[in-house]
Amino acid sequence: MSITALTPTTSPLFERISESKKEEVVRDLSALLGAKYVLHTFYDLMLYEYDASIDRCTPDIVVLPASTEDVAAIVKIAVHHNIPVVPRGAGTGLSGGAIPIYGGIVIVFTRMNRILEVDYDNLRAVVQPGLVNLYLTNALNPQGFYYVPDPSSQRSCTIGGNVGENAGGPHTLIYGVTTNHVLGLEIVTSEGEIVQVGGLAQDTPGYDLTGLLIGSEGTLCIVTKIITRIVHLPEAVKTMVAVFDTMDDASNTVSEIIATGVIPAAIEMMDQMILQAVEADSHAGYPQDAAAVLLMETEGLREGVTEQVEQIVAICDKHHARAVRIAANEAERQLFWAGRKNAFGAVGRISPEFYVQDGVVPRTRLPYVLRRVGEICTSYGLRVGNVFHAGDGNLHPLILFDSQIPGEVERVRKAGHEILAVCAEVGGTITGEHGVGIEKQEEMALIFNEVDLQVMQQVRQAWNPHQLFNPGKLFPMPGRCADVKQL
Amino acid sequence: MGEIETFESALQAFASTARVTSDADILRNYAVDGLLPLFVVTPTTTKQAAHVVALANQYGLSLLARGGGSRISVGNLPERIDVLLETNRLTHVLEHEAPDLTCHVEAGLTLAALQAKLAKKGQWLALDPADAAQSTVGGILASNASGPKRLRYGSARDLVIGLHVIQANGEVTRSGGRVVKNVAGYDLNKLYIGSLGTLGIIADANFKLHPLPIAERTLLLTFTNAGDSMQMVIALLGSLLVPSALELVDPAAASDMNDFFGVNLPTNRYTLAIDFEGATATIDRQVDETRQLARKYGVLMVDDLAGESQDHFWEAVREHTQGTVTCKVAILVSQVAIYLQIVEQVCHRHDLEAAVVAHAGNGILFVELRPSDATYRLVEAIAELRLHAKEARGSLVVERCPVDLKRRISVWGEPGSDFYLMQRLKNQFDPNGTFVKGRFVGGL
Incomplete structure (x- = not known):
C-alpha cells in the first residue's frame, strides 16, 4: 500500500509486459547497447525500484545508454513495443519521479556523466x-x-x-x-x-x-x-548560527530579514527535534535544548558581507536570539553545513521511517504555519521535525512513523495532506523543489482547479500524447502498483 | 445577421462598462502594421475580458490583446485582426505583500505606475525595458521585454512567479502562484512569457520583487575600439565584481544619444557603461577596481555618473534600442567584438549605416540600420547579418521596421528544429485560431 494510494477506479494505463515480450525487448535492447548494459534479472532490477520517497515499483528492464543516439534508439524500441519509459538520475528524488509505476524500461544515465x-x-x-x-x-x-x-x-x-x-x-x-x-x-x-x-x-x-x-x-x-x-565564486563567505528559545522568535527573525531587504545567500531553520538528531549524528555543536536554530550564510564582496552580518546579528538580537555564533573558519563552516545537509539521514537514526513534505508559504506566514504543522501532527499522535529553507518559505516537515504500527501510515498520509492544505490556504504551494511525482498528485487539486489542470494536460498531450514517458505522474491517476518501501 | 453583427450585438450587451468601438477614426489609432481591427474593446475587469475572448472564439473571430501599444508592432505582419482587446483599464495592484517581497498586479498597469507604487515601500520590480511610462505589465511579459539590468536580475522569466491567463475559449487559468519557489505542475509561466499573445492573454501577474538599491553609480569608460572594450567586459564578468549592467555604445549610437538626449559621449570611440548598485562601500571598491582593470585594456577616459545625469543616461540607452529599423542580435559574449566588425563590413557593402548599443554582458546587441527606407539593401544586409548571428550560435530578430520592409523578410528568421513542438503547443492551446496569427515565429 502506498502512503498516497488512490483507489483504482479504471484499468491501468499500461499492463505489465509478459515474459515473452520482455525477452523480445531485451533482445532488441541488447543488440543496440550490448548485453552488459541491459539489466533484466530480478536481482539486478531491485536496485532500481525505489528513490528517496516512500513508494517503490520494480521496472522490467533497466538500460544504460552511452549517447544521445542510444537514448533515441531506446525510445524508438519502446514506442515499437508500447512500453513506458522512465528516466532516472541517482534515485535521490523525494516524490517518486523515478519510480516506474507501470514497470517498463528505466533509463539510467550513469554512463552519460561527462x-x-x-x-x-x-x-x-x-x-x-x-x-x-x-x-x-x-x-x-x-x-x-x-x-x-x-x-x-x-x-x-x-x-x-x-x-x-x-x-x-x-x-x-x-x-x-x-x-x-x-x-x-x-x-x-x-x-x-x-x-x-x-x-x-x-x-x-x-x-x-x-x-x-x-x-x-x-x-x-x-x-x-x-x-x-x-x-x-564569492570573495567572502560568512556562516552563522543563531539560537532561539521559541519557534516564533526564529520565524519572525526570518520574516524581518527578508522584509528589510537584507537577503543572505541562505537561511535554513532547524527545530529541536532535528537539532537533537543532527547532533547525535554529526556533532556539529548545535545546542540541543534550543527550540530552533537558524543557519545563515552571506556571501559576496568582503565589504558587503561584513555589513550584512552586522544587520543580521542585530535582527537576531531584536528577536531574542540566545546566541549568534559566526563560523571562525572554513572547517567550522563545513561542520555547520554538514549538520544541515545530513539532517534527513540523521533523522533516519531516530525513526524507522519518515515522510517529508515540501510545501511553500509566504514568508510572513511562517510563524502561523509552523504552529499549525505542530498542531496537526500532535492531533494525529505523530512526531514531526522541521528542517527547511526558511528564507524561501519552503518547509520540510519530517513526519516520523513506523509502518509496522497498524493505522500509522494512514495517519501520516492524512497529516501530510492537512499540512499541504494549510500551505495552500495561506497562499502557498504544495511543492517548492521536490516535485509532484506520485506523492502529491492528489494535492495538486489544493492549488489548481480542473481547468488549470486541463491546460497542463494539453501540454502533456502535445509532447507525450500516449504517456509513454513517465506515465501516471503529476496528475491524479488511478490504478498503479507502487508499494511503500519497507525499511 | 452575419457573425460579425451577432458578435457586435453580443458585445453591446455589456458595453455599459466595457468600451466597445468600431468608429473608423478611433480604430486608426489601433492599427498594427497598417492593419485596422474591426472593433476595439476595452474591458474594465478580467471577467469582461474573458467574456470577449469567449465570444471571439464562439464566432470564429481573430483577437489580439494590446497593452500600451509600445511593442505592438513586434513580429511579422498579422493575418487578420477582428477584435483588439485593450487591457489598459485593468490597472489594479491586487496586492503588494511588501514584507514578502512579492506583488500581484493586473496586466494593464504601466510599469512606471507599478514602480511608483512599489517605491513607496522601498522596493521595485527588477525589469527596466524602454518606455516604462507607456508599457504595461502584460505587454512587457507577452513580448518578454527587458533592459540593461537584466545582467544582474535576469529577465521576466526569472521574476514572474504566477499568472492568470485567459485561454482561447475564454476560461481564466492559474499557473504558478504567489510564493517565490514552486514546482507544482508544469511551469507554464515560462511558456506564456514572450509568446506574444499566441497561447493566451495575461490577465494578472505575481512577481518576485527586490529592495531598491541603497546607492547606484555608473562609470563610463572610453575605448579606441570594440575589441578592447569587449576584453574589458569579459574580464569583468569573470571577476569578483558584480555590475548590474554593462552596456556598450558604439560611436554612431553615441552621436545619436548626444543629439537626441543631450548626453555627452565621445563620438569617435566606444563607450562602455558600467552600473554598480548596493552599499556605498562595495560600490566604491568596485569602482576603484574597475578603473584599475580598465587601464590594462587601454582605457582612454573614465567618467563617473550619479543621480539625475545617471538616470538620464540609462534612459537614453534604453530608448536607443528602439530605432526605426532595429535588429536584436543575441550571441555569445566572446563573439560580440567580431560581430561588430561584421556589422561594419556588411553595412559598408550595402551602403548602409549602423548604430549599436549592446547589453554587452548578455551578448545582446541592438543594431539600428539606416536609412530605414533602403528596403532592398536592408533585406540583403539583414539576411547576411542573420547568417553571421547563426554562425555565432545565436539569433537575429528584427524588432522594429517599417511595414514595407516587413513584407519582404521574416522578422524572426527560419524556425529551428524544435518548431514542430511549438506548433503542437499552439494547436493544443488555440485549436480554433482565436488569437491573431501570423505575427509570431513561423506564423504562429
Missing part, C-alpha cells in the same frame, strides 16, 4: 545528464567558478535529475533554482527524435521550451544534454 565543455569567457558549461551535481562545481572550483543550485543530495544527485525536478537547495535564495541556471537542452522526444531547445546564447526566438521542460518530471521528454550558467 562535462562536455566549459567556456569561462562566456560563463557556460555543457554537461551530460548523468553528471553528479557536485562534480561540476568541483571541476570549476580550481578556476574560481561554480554551479549554483545545490540540493542537499548534491554529492550524489545528477544534473539531469535536477533539471527533471527543477531542483533547488539552500543557496537558491538569492541565486534562483535550476531553471534560472539552465539556458538550453538537448532532448529526445516521445517519438525518439533528437531536438535542441534554447542554446548557448540568450533569448532564442519562439516559445521558451527550455523553461517549460525544466521541472516537467520526465513526463514531456528525456534530457540528454544541458547547457548551464556558471558563476564566479
Whole structure:
C-alpha cells in the first residue's frame, strides 16, 4: 500500500509486459547497447525500484545508454513495443519521479556523466545528464567558478535529475533554482527524435521550451544534454548560527530579514527535534535544548558581507536570539553545513521511517504555519521535525512513523495532506523543489482547479500524447502498483 | 445577421462598462502594421475580458490583446485582426505583500505606475525595458521585454512567479502562484512569457520583487575600439565584481544619444557603461577596481555618473534600442567584438549605416540600420547579418521596421528544429485560431 494510494477506479494505463515480450525487448535492447548494459534479472532490477520517497515499483528492464543516439534508439524500441519509459538520475528524488509505476524500461544515465565543455569567457558549461551535481562545481572550483543550485543530495544527485525536478537547495535564495541556471537542452522526444531547445546564447526566438521542460518530471521528454550558467565564486563567505528559545522568535527573525531587504545567500531553520538528531549524528555543536536554530550564510564582496552580518546579528538580537555564533573558519563552516545537509539521514537514526513534505508559504506566514504543522501532527499522535529553507518559505516537515504500527501510515498520509492544505490556504504551494511525482498528485487539486489542470494536460498531450514517458505522474491517476518501501 | 453583427450585438450587451468601438477614426489609432481591427474593446475587469475572448472564439473571430501599444508592432505582419482587446483599464495592484517581497498586479498597469507604487515601500520590480511610462505589465511579459539590468536580475522569466491567463475559449487559468519557489505542475509561466499573445492573454501577474538599491553609480569608460572594450567586459564578468549592467555604445549610437538626449559621449570611440548598485562601500571598491582593470585594456577616459545625469543616461540607452529599423542580435559574449566588425563590413557593402548599443554582458546587441527606407539593401544586409548571428550560435530578430520592409523578410528568421513542438503547443492551446496569427515565429 502506498502512503498516497488512490483507489483504482479504471484499468491501468499500461499492463505489465509478459515474459515473452520482455525477452523480445531485451533482445532488441541488447543488440543496440550490448548485453552488459541491459539489466533484466530480478536481482539486478531491485536496485532500481525505489528513490528517496516512500513508494517503490520494480521496472522490467533497466538500460544504460552511452549517447544521445542510444537514448533515441531506446525510445524508438519502446514506442515499437508500447512500453513506458522512465528516466532516472541517482534515485535521490523525494516524490517518486523515478519510480516506474507501470514497470517498463528505466533509463539510467550513469554512463552519460561527462562535462562536455566549459567556456569561462562566456560563463557556460555543457554537461551530460548523468553528471553528479557536485562534480561540476568541483571541476570549476580550481578556476574560481561554480554551479549554483545545490540540493542537499548534491554529492550524489545528477544534473539531469535536477533539471527533471527543477531542483533547488539552500543557496537558491538569492541565486534562483535550476531553471534560472539552465539556458538550453538537448532532448529526445516521445517519438525518439533528437531536438535542441534554447542554446548557448540568450533569448532564442519562439516559445521558451527550455523553461517549460525544466521541472516537467520526465513526463514531456528525456534530457540528454544541458547547457548551464556558471558563476564566479564569492570573495567572502560568512556562516552563522543563531539560537532561539521559541519557534516564533526564529520565524519572525526570518520574516524581518527578508522584509528589510537584507537577503543572505541562505537561511535554513532547524527545530529541536532535528537539532537533537543532527547532533547525535554529526556533532556539529548545535545546542540541543534550543527550540530552533537558524543557519545563515552571506556571501559576496568582503565589504558587503561584513555589513550584512552586522544587520543580521542585530535582527537576531531584536528577536531574542540566545546566541549568534559566526563560523571562525572554513572547517567550522563545513561542520555547520554538514549538520544541515545530513539532517534527513540523521533523522533516519531516530525513526524507522519518515515522510517529508515540501510545501511553500509566504514568508510572513511562517510563524502561523509552523504552529499549525505542530498542531496537526500532535492531533494525529505523530512526531514531526522541521528542517527547511526558511528564507524561501519552503518547509520540510519530517513526519516520523513506523509502518509496522497498524493505522500509522494512514495517519501520516492524512497529516501530510492537512499540512499541504494549510500551505495552500495561506497562499502557498504544495511543492517548492521536490516535485509532484506520485506523492502529491492528489494535492495538486489544493492549488489548481480542473481547468488549470486541463491546460497542463494539453501540454502533456502535445509532447507525450500516449504517456509513454513517465506515465501516471503529476496528475491524479488511478490504478498503479507502487508499494511503500519497507525499511 | 452575419457573425460579425451577432458578435457586435453580443458585445453591446455589456458595453455599459466595457468600451466597445468600431468608429473608423478611433480604430486608426489601433492599427498594427497598417492593419485596422474591426472593433476595439476595452474591458474594465478580467471577467469582461474573458467574456470577449469567449465570444471571439464562439464566432470564429481573430483577437489580439494590446497593452500600451509600445511593442505592438513586434513580429511579422498579422493575418487578420477582428477584435483588439485593450487591457489598459485593468490597472489594479491586487496586492503588494511588501514584507514578502512579492506583488500581484493586473496586466494593464504601466510599469512606471507599478514602480511608483512599489517605491513607496522601498522596493521595485527588477525589469527596466524602454518606455516604462507607456508599457504595461502584460505587454512587457507577452513580448518578454527587458533592459540593461537584466545582467544582474535576469529577465521576466526569472521574476514572474504566477499568472492568470485567459485561454482561447475564454476560461481564466492559474499557473504558478504567489510564493517565490514552486514546482507544482508544469511551469507554464515560462511558456506564456514572450509568446506574444499566441497561447493566451495575461490577465494578472505575481512577481518576485527586490529592495531598491541603497546607492547606484555608473562609470563610463572610453575605448579606441570594440575589441578592447569587449576584453574589458569579459574580464569583468569573470571577476569578483558584480555590475548590474554593462552596456556598450558604439560611436554612431553615441552621436545619436548626444543629439537626441543631450548626453555627452565621445563620438569617435566606444563607450562602455558600467552600473554598480548596493552599499556605498562595495560600490566604491568596485569602482576603484574597475578603473584599475580598465587601464590594462587601454582605457582612454573614465567618467563617473550619479543621480539625475545617471538616470538620464540609462534612459537614453534604453530608448536607443528602439530605432526605426532595429535588429536584436543575441550571441555569445566572446563573439560580440567580431560581430561588430561584421556589422561594419556588411553595412559598408550595402551602403548602409549602423548604430549599436549592446547589453554587452548578455551578448545582446541592438543594431539600428539606416536609412530605414533602403528596403532592398536592408533585406540583403539583414539576411547576411542573420547568417553571421547563426554562425555565432545565436539569433537575429528584427524588432522594429517599417511595414514595407516587413513584407519582404521574416522578422524572426527560419524556425529551428524544435518548431514542430511549438506548433503542437499552439494547436493544443488555440485549436480554433482565436488569437491573431501570423505575427509570431513561423506564423504562429
